Amino acid sequence: MASIRPGDVVTCDFPGATAVKRRPTVIVSSDIYHAQRPDLILGVLTTRLATAAGSTDCVLQDWSTAGLHGPSMFRFYFGMALPTAVHRIGRLSDRDWEEVRKCIRTALALS
Secondary structure, three states, rough: OOOOOOOOOEEEEEEOOOOEEEEEEEOOOOHHHHHHHOOOOEEEEEEEHHHHHOOOOOOOOOOOHHHHOOOOOOOEEEEEHHHHOEEEEEEEHHHHHHHHHHHHHHHHHOO
């Protein structure tokens, strides 16, 4: 498998609030984390743009270049998976990845 990097868009079976379903996610764990741990930390991507609630959600501007099939947003909702359980479909653009990182910093009270 090709190296998985922060900002990559992958599909996997992701546990949601009510069920597990195959969905697109973004790798939010760092290269340092990957070198030291066997798993990946994933942030959920959703097409439910109408549910964007605030500063910890962000609508992706370049969703099609990330390998997504329709307008999507990042939601601050995390899960974990092994690298063998994910399939890489694309990568967030630099501007979308920066917005996702801003959402994460806001949600976790990081400066």
